[in-house]
Amino acid sequence: MADPAKKDEAAGRKDVPQDAVPNLTKVEVAEATTIAEVETVLDAPVERGEPILQVRNLVKHFPLTQGILFRRQIGAVKAVDGLSFDLYQGETLGIVGESGCGKSTVAKLLMTLETATAGEVFYKGQDITKLSGRALKAVRRNIQMVFQDPYTSLNPRMTVGDIIGEPFEIHPEVAPKGDRRRKVRDLLDVVGLNPEYINRYPHQFSGGQRQRIGIARGLALNPEIIICDEPVSALDVSVQAQVINLMEKLQDEFNLSYIFIAHDLSIVRHISDRVGVMYLGKMAEIGTDTEIYDHPTHPYTQALLSAVPVPDPAAREGRERIILVGDVPSPANPPSGCRFRTRCWKAEDKCAKEVPLLAIPQRFVGANTPAAHESACHFAEEKDVVHA
Amino acid sequence: MTTIDKTASAPSRRIEDDGDTPLLDVRDLHVEFKTRDSLVKAVNGVSYSVRAGETLAVLGESGSGKSVTAQAIMGILDMPPGRIPHGEIRFRGKDMLAMPNDERRKLRGRKIAMIFQDALSSLNPVLSVGYQLGEMFRVHEGLSRKAAKAKSIDLMDRVRIPAARERVNDYPHQFSGGMRQRIMIAMAMALEPDLIIADEPTTALDVTVQAQVMELLAELQAEYNMGLILITHDLGVVADVADKIAVMYAGRIVETAPVHELYKRPAHPYTRGLLDSIPRLDQKGQELYAIKGLPPNLTQIPPGCAFNPRCPKADDICRTEVPLLLSVTERDGTDLPGRGSACHFWKETIHG
Numbered sequence: 001m002a003d004p005a006k007k008d009e010a011a012g013r014k015d016v017p018q019d020a021v022p023n024l025t026k027v028e029v030a031e032a033t034t035i036a037e038v039e040t041v042l043d044a045p046v047e048r049g050e051p052i053l054q055v056r057n058l059v060k061h062f063p064l065t066q067g068i069l070f071r072r073q074i075g076a077v078k079a080v081d082g083l084s085f086d087l088y089q090g091e092t093l094g095i096v097g098e099s100g101c102g103k104s105t106v107a108k109l110l111m112t113l114e115t116a117t118a119g120e121v122f123y124k125g126q127d128i129t130k131l132s133g134r135a136l137k138a139v140r141r142n143i144q145m146v147f148q149d150p151y152t153s154l155n156p157r158m159t160v161g162d163i164i165g166e167p168f169e170i171h172p173e174v175a176p177k178g179d180r181r182r183k184v185r186d187l188l189d190v191v192g193l194n195p196e197y198i199n200r201y202p203h204q205f206s207g208g209q210r211q212r213i214g215i216a217r218g219l220a221l222n223p224e225i226i227i228c229d230e231p232v233s234a235l236d237v238s239v240q241a242q243v244i245n246l247m248e249k250l251q252d253e254f255n256l257s258y259i260f261i262a263h264d265l266s267i268v269r270h271i272s273d274r275v276g277v278m279y280l281g282k283m284a285e286i287g288t289d290t291e292i293y294d295h296p297t298h299p300y301t302q303a304l305l306s307a308v309p310v311p312d313p314a315a316r317e318g319r320e321r322i323i324l325v326g327d328v329p330s331p332a333n334p335p336s337g338c339r340f341r342t343r344c345w346k347a348e349d350k351c352a353k354e355v356p357l358l359a360i361p362q363r364f365v366g367a368n369t370p371a372a373h374e375s376a377c378h379f380a381e382e383k384d385v386v387h388a
Numbered sequence: 389m390t391t392i393d394k395t396a397s398a399p400s401r402r403i404e405d406d407g408d409t410p411l412l413d414v415r416d417l418h419v420e421f422k423t424r425d426s427l428v429k430a431v432n433g434v435s436y437s438v439r440a441g442e443t444l445a446v447l448g449e450s451g452s453g454k455s456v457t458a459q460a461i462m463g464i465l466d467m468p469p470g471r472i473p474h475g476e477i478r479f480r481g482k483d484m485l486a487m488p489n490d491e492r493r494k495l496r497g498r499k500i501a502m503i504f505q506d507a508l509s510s511l512n513p514v515l516s517v518g519y520q521l522g523e524m525f526r527v528h529e530g531l532s533r534k535a536a537k538a539k540s541i542d543l544m545d546r547v548r549i550p551a552a553r554e555r556v557n558d559y560p561h562q563f564s565g566g567m568r569q570r571i572m573i574a575m576a577m578a579l580e581p582d583l584i585i586a587d588e589p590t591t592a593l594d595v596t597v598q599a600q601v602m603e604l605l606a607e608l609q610a611e612y613n614m615g616l617i618l619i620t621h622d623l624g625v626v627a628d629v630a631d632k633i634a635v636m637y638a639g640r641i642v643e644t645a646p647v648h649e650l651y652k653r654p655a656h657p658y659t660r661g662l663l664d665s666i667p668r669l670d671q672k673g674q675e676l677y678a679i680k681g682l683p684p685n686l687t688q689i690p691p692g693c694a695f696n697p698r699c700p701k702a703d704d705i706c707r708t709e710v711p712l713l714l715s716v717t718e719r720d721g722t723d724l725p726g727r728g729s730a731c732h733f734w735k736e737t738i739h740g
Contacts, residue, residue: 004579036635098594098597099565148634206683211680218664236449236683237449237623237662237666238662238678238679238683239678241665241667241676242678242680244655244667244676245675245676263594263595265595266666266667267667269667269672270667270672304595307596307598308595308624309598309599309622309624309625309627310625310628311623311624311626311627311651311663311666312651313628313648313651314651315627316627321599323596323603324596324599325600326550327564327566
């Protein structure tokens with residue numbers, strides 16, 4: 001099912017000489033056949049600012065089946081449909097979008113918790129979607145995750161010490177058995193919890209403290225990449241800031257790269273170096289935080305930004321708001337052409353026929369303006385919605 | 389419209405306002421819950437008032453008592469374990485807490501309605517939305533099932549649910565989150581009440597849908613000149629729709645102010661902390677301001693000002709004396725209408 005779409009994209013690239021995703025770096029595939037070789041490749045350090053994770057045309061379709069005895073596939077939920085981006089060492093890439101746009105599926109795919117339908121995820125030149133066994137285990141050690149809901153992501157029957165120490169059971173090479181309690185205490189200290197709490201249970205902690213436990217668990221194996229799926233959305237405003245500060249501190253301290261998935265646009269802007277806006281399984285626009293927030297060119301980004309209530313009552317008169325009609329269409333049956341066209345005020349016939357590629361819009365190519373960043377729209381146009 | 393509220397056992401310091409009684413007037417409300425081994429004091433002397441056509445935003449973190457106050461007003465608190473030891477809730481001048489149950493029941497839904505946060509768990513999954521909407525008309529107005537269904541279709545049209553006639557027999561799970569919230573709004577609007585209490589109506593929704601729902605709510609409010617109590621923790625939503633704000637902390641109102649004033653010059657360190665912890669453009673790359681510590685446990689509220697362990701301005705007096713919600717004035721003593729702060733150092737906070 002993915003193949004025709006892929007062909008289209010390849011054909012499209014030929015027509016557009018400045019190529020579809022110019023800012024993507026070339027993938028240097030690391031040749032490694034034996035497990036020992038793979039492990040050496042994975043242990044190699046990555047320079048700051050070099051790509052550490054390269055995602056190319058990632059696709060995940062969940063099959064929809066019918067029938068009990070003879071199951072046949074009647075369609076697919078196209079949760080992620082051709083996604084490409086880079087994550088550089090030491091940076092934070094924010095991913096925003098409405099619920100159902102595939103943000104969390106991307107997180108699971110990068111963690112290889114789900115198998116991709118098509119496409120590649122290169123971690124240090126190794127395609128992790130093709131790895132298995134020991135090699136995959138080695139990759140997973142380096143990519144960890146912090147989950148959204150601190151109330152359900154911690155096992156209520158395990159003590160904090162067991163929760164944070166569990167990664168060491170799976171990867172015993174990181175910490176020898178006798179050393180684990182001490183390591184857990186250190187981790188508690190790092191995330192700002194009292195190391196004396198090691199024998200307590202999750203219910204004895206508040207939401208913010210639990211999220212710190214989740215972060216400590218993510219840090220246990222000294223990963224290089226942490227994928228944060230809505231890490232602060234379940235927390236109170238006054239506690240959110242504490243957790244965000246902690247995450248920024250840890251990033252500097254341990255030289256981490258973050259993928260930060262959230263729907264709170266102001267927090268994403270604060271923490272991210274670059275931001276990607278997703279809509280229905282595709283990237284609508286990607287660029288640095290200033291490019292996305294101050295110079296958005298994709299209508300969806302503009303609508304999203306203008307819908308965010310500004311904490312300043314003086315702004316409520318006069319401010320232009322784009323209120324989208326309707327809901328996100330079903331990813332099982334996405335609109336033809338541009339996926340946003342059903343809710344877009346600029347949509348024309350062309351949008352129904354041609355899938356817009358994620359590229360620097362033609363009119364901005366070569367221009368030295370912040371509007372020259374990748375945007376998947378036929379009629380990309382700069383519009384400052386935040387300050388208007 | 390000056391209402392200066394008071395705390396705990398202090399005698400009433402209310403300044404009478406310009407004649408007509410407000411729609412809803414909560415005075416010195418206390419709510420506590422008895423648990424097996426402790427007494428949880430969820431609300432400790434809350435006073436606020438709402439007039440027709442006015443939007444009061446109640447701002448606070450989880451556990452600050454904002455929802456419990458709303459439930460007490462609606463009369464849907466579980467009692468026991470809940471208890472209202474003290475306080476008055478006056479609706480058009482009549483104290484609802486003193487009313488017999490069936491009289492109160494006539495007000496509920498007809499005069500005061502509530503919109504809940506989580507539309508999926510607030511709607512009954514085994515009944516069609518048309519049936520649930522029609523229930524308002526069948527129970528309160530004694531309409532027939534057929535007439536009630538016709539009315540539900542009207543209502544669904546009014547909250548702009550597309551193809552209302554076809555969808556009236558659908559079940560809640562067949563609607564999207566935004567549409568479900570519209571159904572909740574329709575249900576609250578059914579009998580055109582005078583006052584609507586919206587308890588975090590958009591917290592579970594995406595920003596684009598949130599904008600749609602808030603716009604709809606504002607439109608309907610203007611159409612029927614309703615009073616609205618908006619309970620939320622989102623400072624952005626409050627700035628967009630509120631006329632006046634009450635900030636709650638540990639079961640007390642710590643600051644009241646008209647919306648523009650509050651954002652410009654907060655008079656309580658907690659409000660200031662909340663406003664400062666919003667990520668701002670010029671702070672990119674720096675540490676966010678964070679209020680240190682955690683909200684207090686309601687079984688052991690700290691003595692004195694409940695905010696003192698987290699407050700940067702805290703002094704000895706804060707640890708011993710409960711600050712009353714006093715009116716805030718300009719430096720030269722000019723009255724600032726509608727403003728109040730429960731802080732010993734409000735002068736330093738607002739003018740300093």
